[in-house]
Amino acid sequence: MPEAELLFSETSHYLKPEDVTQLKNAYLFGQGAHSGQFRKSGEPYISHPLAVAGILSKLHLDVPTLTAALLHDVVEDTDISKAEISERFGESVAELVDGVSKLTKIEFQTQEEAQAENFRKMLLAMARDVRVILIKLADRLHNMRTLEAMHPAKQRSIARETLEIYAPIAHRLGLNNIYQELQELGFRYSYPTRYKVLVKATRAARGNRREVVGKILEAINHKLKESGVEAEVSGREKHLYSIYSKMVDKHLSFSEVLDIYGFRVIVKDIPACYVALGMLHSLYKPIPGKFKDYIAIPKSNGYQSLHSTLLGPFGLPIEIQIRTAEMHRIAENGVASHWLYKATDGDFNDLHLKTSQWLQSLLETLSGSTDSLEFLEHLKIDLFPGDVYVFTPQGKILTLPRGSTAVDFAYAVHSDVGNCCVAVKINGENAPLRTQLKSGDRVEIVTAPYANPNPAWLSYVATGRARSHIRYFLKNIQYDESVKLGERMLNQALLFFNINPDLVTEAQWDKLVRDSGVKSKDELMAEMALGKQLPAVVAKRLTAPLESVSNEQAAGPITILGTEGLTVQFAKCCRPIPGDAIVGLIKKDYGLVIHAHDCSVISSNHKNAENYLDVAWGKDISRTFEACIKVTAINKQGVLARIAAEIARAESNIDDIAMEGDGDYTQMRFILQVNNRQHLAQILRSLRHIKEIAKISRVKG
CATH class of the missing domain: 3.10.20.30 (Beta-grasp domain)
Structure with missing residues (x-):
């Protein structure tokens, strides 16, 4: 195939002859394995691995990576095994192919869950060897280039996944060319009509602005030459997705996006970058607040450059990037620019160390996320470029x-x-x-x-890192609390049925755990506390012939101390406090929610009697609770200050306040921290002594 000859020709410029021979052998092996297979476009299947290897050869990647690219689908799509690849091409190639192979099909409840699990596995493989993700990105890029053969609905689905995950990963690894092409293709297939309209508009604008751009290029070249700065200057049109994002973010029409052209200045060394910047600032006025020094403080993906936006002729804003040739190479090829696997351990540069640290933080996030969808949420947060x-x-x-x-x-x-x-x-x-x-x-x-x-x-x-660690800590704490609360809830339910909890045998527990589809007795208790299992239902399943207890022992209420943590919550609708008559409502995924007995939510849910638990306040409660009061006061200067002073004197704190003026009177709602009903009554008595207060009451609901 001509594509194969082109690949061997291009790689012969930087690979040894024996390495090119290995590539030829891998190509022939892959061609034989994929014999008789065709892509949706009708091309022989081998054209896809060839294109993936071609994309990676432009990054000058090593021979194991290119060999794995040629073979990346053989394990999944043919009868070839990983052991066979290892025997013929080495363990390194086999591991890369194994890492990139299409993931094992698993049954998931939703497509989102399947996608999330795929990314989770992909990033685990990537953390072991970053070359895996380079092959995966090249694979996605070629699939995007040939997406036209797919059904429109499938095109949109793949394109959005590309914009949300693959393009940001390419950006995070500094692979600028791949990143921008993935964005453009993702935009084209996600929003085909908008893409066509923008293509037409930029073509028209290009004709109108060509003369202006030519003048700016000439002026920049002349100024730098006059100052003795050797530089290579080029003008470039902004990418369509970049223009579209700016229009969406800033609510602009296309005609209002003036800076659709940028200019790149490449100089010999860092001092020349700053000299060139000074010269260009004397040529065109810089726009305040539009200068960024990524040389002194590089981006997290290793990118370095000086960025400045200048006011060019006819009031046209122009973006300038100034960098050295080495910085330009890193900007275009990112993590692949100094190939990691050619270096000894002592040759790691800052870029590779930063990439390694990022991959390590991904692994930490993975270990803290029990759920694939949760991990994908963290990943999306961390993929978008840092600016602070x-x-x-x-x-x-x-x-x-x-x-x-x-x-x-x-x-x-x-x-x-x-x-x-x-x-x-x-x-x-x-x-x-x-x-x-x-x-x-x-x-x-x-x-x-x-x-x-x-x-x-x-x-x-x-950040995903912070969110993951907080959730991991809270889940562990919540689990222990849930187990204890679930045990108390089940004991109450058993006593309600006149069953002695002490007489439930291990065999009965084992059977119940198996039938409930949970891993352990503790997990079943935690699920009851979180509302995923109803104590009454679980108790009924344990009511095989067991010894009854006396009526005096039966169905005592669960004691609420306020120290139960996240498994017991106090309803915001009625804000119960010690001294109020209360009832417990089991709410799925929330656990036990405590309401006041006269709360409107309770009366509206009276049909679901099995969701309720008998609860009562404990004797020694040391924490404070929220209570809401409504105050109507004459609109006079200093009234709020006197109210706040009385509340403080009664040893309470104000958590929140809302005010609404109504002519001569002001309505105020306070959320206060109180110990119990007696404490609240004491506060209300103190406030009634303020003569400007016309009306005061507690708000429930």
């Missing part, structure tokens, strides 16, 4: 995604620092942990040895 560069107290730079908080920073330093963080100083000043960080911030985390992650952190952390 912050400093540790020792001056080390950490790169975090936009929107990252002090908690994300703590987990980026170390998982133990994140788990134990209690406060933060940003630029020497105390700040809330939810504070979003800005580039240049100096961040110092304060830890306490007995501190634990707070579930509220999940509402504002921005």
Whole structure:
């Protein structure tokens, strides 16, 4: 095949003759294995592995990678085994083929779950050997180039998966050319009509702006030559997906996106980068806030360059990138630019170390995620490029995604620092942990040895690493609490049926565990606490002839102390506090939710009697609870301050306040921290002494 001859010709420029011979043998072996197989387009199947190897040869990858690319589908699609590949081409090639082979078909409840599990496996393989993902990306790129043969619905599905996962992975590894082509093709098949409209619009704009672009190129070349800076200058049109993203993000029409052209200046060394920047800033005025120095602080994927947006002729914004030839090579080829597997251990450069650290953090996220969909969620968060560069107290730079908080920073330093963080100083000043960080911030985390992650952190952390560690910690804590609560709930249900819990035998438990489809008795207890199994139903299945208990022992309520943790929640609709009559409602995936007896939610759910549990407050409750009060006061200066002072004097805290003016009166709603009904009554009595208060009441529901 002509494609095969082209591959051997291109690789002969950088591979040894014996390596090219191995490639020829792999091609013949693959051609024989795929004999009689055809792609949807009608081409012989071997054309696909050949194209994948051709893409990788442009990155000058090593012979095991190219050999594995030629053979990457033989194990899945033919009778050839991994052992056979190992025997003929070596263990390294066999391992790569095994890592890239289409994944074993597993039955999943949803397509999303199957996709998530595939990515989970793919990234595990990638963490073992990054060459696996390089082959996988080349495989996806060729599939995208030939996507026209697929059904439109399948095209959209594959294209969106490409935009969401594969293109960002290519970007994260610094493979700029592959990244941009995957984006363009993903855009073309995800939104075919929008793509065609933009193609037409850019062609029209290109004709109108060609003369302007030519003048800018000439002016830049002249200025740099005049300053004695040797440079290679090129103009480039922005990619369609980049233009489309800008239109969507900033709600612009195409005519409003002026900077569809960029210019790249390649110079001999780093000092020349800054000299060239100064010269261009004297040629055209820089737009304030549009300069980024990725040479001093490289991106996390190793990318280095100076970026500046200038105001060109006719008010046209133009983007300039200035870099050295070495930086340009890394920008185009990323992790493949200094091939990792040609180097000795001592030759690892910063880029490979950063890639290795990122893959290690992926493995940590994997170990903390019990669920494939959860892992995919973390992965998507971490794939999008980081834009915030912050400093540790020792001056080390950490790169975090936009929107990252002090908690994300703590987990980026170390998982133990994140788990134990209690406060933060940003630029020497105390700040809330939810504070979003800005580039240049100096961040110092304060830890306490007995501190634990707070579930509220999940509402504002921005990195998959932080989210994964918090969830992992909370799941373990919640599991232990759930087991204990589930046991109490089942005992109450058994007593309701006049069954003595102590007389349930191990054999009966083993049978129940098997029939319930869980792994252990503890797991069954946890599922009851989380509402996935009903205690009444489980108790009925255990009511084989067992000895009854006396009526005096039967069906005592579950005691609520407020220290049960995440497995017992207090309903926001009625905000029950000690002293209120209460009832427990088992809610799936939430566990036991405590409501006030007169709550409207309880009356609306009265038909599901088996979901209710008899609960009662314990005697020694040491924590505080939320209570809501409504105050109507005359609209006078200083009233709010007097109300707040009385609440503080009654040893309560205000969690939240909402106010609404109505002429001469103001309606105020306070969420207070109280110990019990007596404490709340004391607060209300104190507030009634304020003469400006016209009406005060507790709000339930």
